[in-house]
Amino acid sequence: xxxxxxxxxxxxxxxxxxxCRSLKFRMQQLKALERMVQEKEKEILAALKAxxxxxxxxxxxxxxxxVLGELALAMDKLPSWAAPQPVxxxxxxxRDEAYVCLEPLGVVLIIGAWNYPFVLVMQPxxxxxxxxxxxxxxxxxxxxxxxxxxxxxLPQYLDQELYPVVTGGVPETTELLKERFDHxxxxxxxxxxxxxxxxxxxHLTPVTxxxxxxxxxxxxxxxxxxxxxxxxxxGKYMNCGQTCIAPDYILCDPSIxxxxxxxxxxxxxxxxxxxxxxxxxxxxIVNKRHFKRILSLLDGQKIAHGGEADEASCFxxxxxxxxxxxxxxxxxEEIFGPVLPIVTVKSVDEAIEFINRREKPLALYVFSxxxxxxxRVISETSSGGVTGNDVIMHFFLSTLPFGGVxxxxxxxxxxxxxxxxxxxxxxxxxxxxxxxxxxxVRYPPGSQKKVDW
Amino acid sequence: NPYAxxxxxxxxxxxxxxxxxxxxxxxxxxxxxRFLDEKKQEILEATALDMxxxxxxxxxxxxxxxxxxxxxxxxxxxxWMKDEHVDKNLVTxxxxxxIRKDPYGVVLIIAPWNYPIHVFLVPxxxxxxxxxxxxxxxxxxxxxxxxxxAEVLSCYxxxxxxxxxxxxxxxxxxxLENKFDYIFFTGxxxxxxxxxxxxxxHLTPVTxxxxxxxxxxxxxxxxxxNVARRVAWGRFFNAGQTCIAPDYVLCSAKMQxxxxxxxxxxxxxxxxxxxxxxxxxxxxxxxxxFQQVQALLHSGRVAIGGQTDEKERYIAPTVxxxxxxxxxxxxEEIFGPILPIVTVANVDEAxxxxxxRERPLVVYAFSSDDKVVNQVLERTSSGGFCGNDTLMxxxxxxxxxxxxxxxxxxxxxxxxxxxxxxxxxxxxxRNMGREALNALRYPPYSRQKLGVVRAASEVKRRGVxxxx
Numbered sequence: 001x002x003x004x005x006x007x008x009x010x011x012x013x014x015x016x017x018x019x020c021r022s023l024k025f026r027m028q029q030l031k032a033l034e035r036m037v038q039e040k041e042k043e044i045l046a047a048l049k050a051x052x053x054x055x056x057x058x059x060x061x062x063x064x065x066x067v068l069g070e071l072a073l074a075m076d077k078l079p080s081w082a083a084p085q086p087v088x089x090x091x092x093x094x095r096d097e098a099y100v101c102l103e104p105l106g107v108v109l110i111i112g113a114w115n116y117p118f119v120l121v122m123q124p125x126x127x128x129x130x131x132x133x134x135x136x137x138x139x140x141x142x143x144x145x146x147x148x149x150x151x152x153x154l155p156q157y158l159d160q161e162l163y164p165v166v167t168g169g170v171p172e173t174t175e176l177l178k179e180r181f182d183h184x185x186x187x188x189x190x191x192x193x194x195x196x197x198x199x200x201x202x203h204l205t206p207v208t209x210x211x212x213x214x215x216x217x218x219x220x221x222x223x224x225x226x227x228x229x230x231x232x233x234x235g236k237y238m239n240c241g242q243t244c245i246a247p248d249y250i251l252c253d254p255s256i257x258x259x260x261x262x263x264x265x266x267x268x269x270x271x272x273x274x275x276x277x278x279x280x281x282x283x284x285i286v287n288k289r290h291f292k293r294i295l296s297l298l299d300g301q302k303i304a305h306g307g308e309a310d311e312a313s314c315f316x317x318x319x320x321x322x323x324x325x326x327x328x329x330x331x332x333e334e335i336f337g338p339v340l341p342i343v344t345v346k347s348v349d350e351a352i353e354f355i356n357r358r359e360k361p362l363a364l365y366v367f368s369x370x371x372x373x374x375x376r377v378i379s380e381t382s383s384g385g386v387t388g389n390d391v392i393m394h395f396f397l398s399t400l401p402f403g404g405v406x407x408x409x410x411x412x413x414x415x416x417x418x419x420x421x422x423x424x425x426x427x428x429x430x431x432x433x434x435x436x437x438x439x440x441v442r443y444p445p446g447s448q449k450k451v452d453w
Numbered sequence: 454n455p456y457a458x459x460x461x462x463x464x465x466x467x468x469x470x471x472x473x474x475x476x477x478x479x480x481x482x483x484x485x486x487r488f489l490d491e492k493k494q495e496i497l498e499a500t501a502l503d504m505x506x507x508x509x510x511x512x513x514x515x516x517x518x519x520x521x522x523x524x525x526x527x528x529x530x531x532x533w534m535k536d537e538h539v540d541k542n543l544v545t546x547x548x549x550x551x552i553r554k555d556p557y558g559v560v561l562i563i564a565p566w567n568y569p570i571h572v573f574l575v576p577x578x579x580x581x582x583x584x585x586x587x588x589x590x591x592x593x594x595x596x597x598x599x600x601x602x603a604e605v606l607s608c609y610x611x612x613x614x615x616x617x618x619x620x621x622x623x624x625x626x627x628x629l630e631n632k633f634d635y636i637f638f639t640g641x642x643x644x645x646x647x648x649x650x651x652x653x654x655h656l657t658p659v660t661x662x663x664x665x666x667x668x669x670x671x672x673x674x675x676x677x678x679n680v681a682r683r684v685a686w687g688r689f690f691n692a693g694q695t696c697i698a699p700d701y702v703l704c705s706a707k708m709q710x711x712x713x714x715x716x717x718x719x720x721x722x723x724x725x726x727x728x729x730x731x732x733x734x735x736x737x738x739x740x741x742x743f744q745q746v747q748a749l750l751h752s753g754r755v756a757i758g759g760q761t762d763e764k765e766r767y768i769a770p771t772v773x774x775x776x777x778x779x780x781x782x783x784x785e786e787i788f789g790p791i792l793p794i795v796t797v798a799n800v801d802e803a804x805x806x807x808x809x810r811e812r813p814l815v816v817y818a819f820s821s822d823d824k825v826v827n828q829v830l831e832r833t834s835s836g837g838f839c840g841n842d843t844l845m846x847x848x849x850x851x852x853x854x855x856x857x858x859x860x861x862x863x864x865x866x867x868x869x870x871x872x873x874x875x876x877x878x879x880x881x882x883r884n885m886g887r888e889a890l891n892a893l894r895y896p897p898y899s900r901q902k903l904g905v906v907r908a909a910s911e912v913k914r915r916g917v918x919x920x921x
Contacts, residue, residue, distance in 0.1 A: 446509025
């Protein structure tokens with residue numbers, strides 16, 4: 001489509017003009033973004049409510065707060081992040097200047113997801129702008145209110161040529177991916193992740209893929225079940241389970257399974273009251289397609305709690321399944337919904353084996369009073385990230401790189417890691433044109449004497 | 454799938470956890486060191502047979518630089534492997550937050566023929582240091598080195614965890630059908646695309662060390678003889694078959710006049726009156742490559758050299774002038790001992806010329822005036838940059854080595870190799886106590902709760918302030 005070519009071409013011309021290179025310019029843009037978030041908070045919360053039935057509290061603390069934090073961090077640290085880094089020199093280069101320059105990549109593409117539609121566009125955008133790039137933003141069409149809002153707002157606050165927003169669905173994204181970018185950051189599922197990487201391969205474009213998987217949650221017998229279950233309930237059912245790092249399923253000893261169920265049930269009552277449907281703090285499934293998909297996972301399962309659903313409002317009650325078979329459908333794909341299967345295992349060895357037999361997940365959770373056990377689970381498994389004795393929280397510490405491994409993705413971002421993802425580390429060695437004497441050793445004609453130095 | 458058995462064997466070894474303890478990795482790295490020491494002669498002979506590599510060059514690039522990397526890894530491994538503790542925010546103040554260095558698993562290293570030991574060994578050092586199992590695919594074009602590596606490496610490394618595969622194009626395509634946890638490829642951009650496309654099918658992360666045409670700007674203010682020596686050295690090393698060789702010179706017509714006699718002198722000093730007889734000048738690796746490079750001689754006018762000898766695959770150190778952009782030599786990476794000089798009016802024109810082309814692996818700029826060197830640095834983009842010399846930036850293991858755009862993605866050398874083959878896993882280890890501190894994040898939400906969250910987050914504008 002001509003439109004895509006034009007949009008990307010304009011961004012590239014704008015990048016080549018050099019105006020987004022100065023730190024002053026980048027700071028201006030970041031400050032403008034901060035103003036946007038502060039001035040348009042109401043509109044942002046309204047869009048999130050319309051898209052996902054997100055409560056003001058959740059929307060603010062999950063999507064706006066983090067963005068403000070990243071903006072503050074980027075503006076505070078930009079001069080130090082962007083400064084050339086001198087490196088250790090050897091004997092031969094002792095009198096030279098040797099350093100690494102952090103340079104912009106050029107025109108980067110950010111493809112957002114629908115489940116946290118604001119923060120998943122904004123956080124990468126902040127890093128990309130801070131690193132001095134032009135950015136094409138493609139929010140998810142499924143969270144259409146937020147997509148439209150971003151399309152309306154970003155041009156009002158940011159340089160319009162450098163940071164265009166492209167809206168649309170699969171056909172538009174496919175066209176967009178034919179263009180050449182200097183980095184693509186995609187958040188979504190593994191199937192589309194492969195398509196994005198294949199498109200990137202044509203142009204040798206580096207990619208950061210933030211994908212998903214089934215994040216396991218192992219509960220050891222030796223732990224405070226009430227606390228563990230409250231934390232798990234919070235992380236599992238926030239955003240109605242539509243969180244890439246939600247604990248997808250529980251692994252625990254059969255002897256504590258019913259206590260786990262009891263504790264989660266009690267917490268659910270605490271959180272959402274007797275009638276979850278009428279709680280303003282419980283979200284909805286994003287659309288009918290996902291609603292039907294999630295419901296079908298309940299077929300043939302032992303429902304220990306929940307299971308109620310209402311298609312008209314895309315409501316699915318917080319649900320717990322017990323004695324789930326590892327071969328069942330609910331254990332095949334990422335659930336991305338408020339359904340929590342419990343698979344029983346007889347030991348931590350079995351849990352580790354179970355986890356390792358499957359694709360590497362985005363997050364891994366383990367609850368235990370036994371520090372050694374937690375360390376063991378971490379050491380003997382692989383995952384994008386880990387939180388021990390809680391869920392989700394590693395996401396909120398921006399000094400930790402956030403990303404997947406294997407099927408759950410490649411690359412990472414957040415905080416300074418975003419800046420590095422969107423920068424090129426250019427090695428620079430500046431020598432003196434004099435001092436030729438020291439070079440004579442390396443020039444032919446060669447001799448054994450020379451080699452032995 | 455002819456390689457499925459090999460890959461699953463290595464995957465089983467990986468799952469056994471064998472490659473993870475530091476002692477194991479150190480033992481394998483030390484074995485690599487012994488390989489370089491004990492098989493030095495064989496390496497020198499094989500590379501001499503493959504491309505007439507002068508023994509001095511082979512010792513420098515295949516042995517010395519590799520040993521530097523090995524020692525860097527051995528000296529720093531325990532530090533590199535350690536959990537990296539990170540700064541915490543208010544909420545996580547009492548937790549343990551660190552980056553765990555996890556190996557990826559089974560990784561594949563595909564190497565080209567021009568520095569046939571160096572280009573697989575240096576990535577291999579990082580891959581082993583990072584705790585992975587490795588399949589090495591040396592180039593079939595450097596046949597003698599390929600045979601040496603295939604026969605001998607298995608005597609030094611643990612065969613359960615490290616394997617050498619000899620394969621041509623067809624077999625390599627089959628090899629790439631398997632799932633690897635990382636692929637490290639050095640070679641041309643066109644094959645780079647194929648490797649990345651194959652990797653995409655399995656969501657395998659990659660590092661691609663590719664190539665391009667590395668421009669070399671020479672300003673009017675410089676010590677011409679020193680420039681000529683450094684440029685000639687970089688261009689004619691390994692008979693020009695170096696991904697970071699200065700591919701072409703950009704200078705004023707005035708400078709060209711001074712440069713030509715200086716280059717002539719440098720070549721004579723290095724290789725004598727007849728470079729074909731010098732033991733310090735290499736040969737083109739194969740007949741196909743020889744034909745390709747020889748064809749490029751028909752561009753412009755031969756100012757120095759130009760002689761060839763097909764039997765020996767010898768092409769003399771050559772300098773071409775009077776070039777047009779349409780000449781084939783100005784279109785593709787030369788990868789031979791030919792140095793075209795393109796004249797430009799000034800540094801601005803040189804910078805525009807460089808920026809109108811694909812971003813190269815390295816940009817070179819020569820000037821006694823620091824400002825000129827910095828201008829070229831600041832106004833261009835490339836994998837790396839070296840001012841007032843050629844090639845030397847890759848000998849410093851503290852500098853990352855990699856491309857940008859069509860010259861590649863990712864980087865390595867020194868710790869960067871270890872990091873390349875490591876998954877940096879963000880870990881937060883919390884306490885099950887102090888549950889009261891979490892109260893703010895749990896529903897039911899009230900105006901008050903949100904108010905507290907907002908107020909608490911507005912306290913600090915400096916630093917990270919995410920509070921739930």
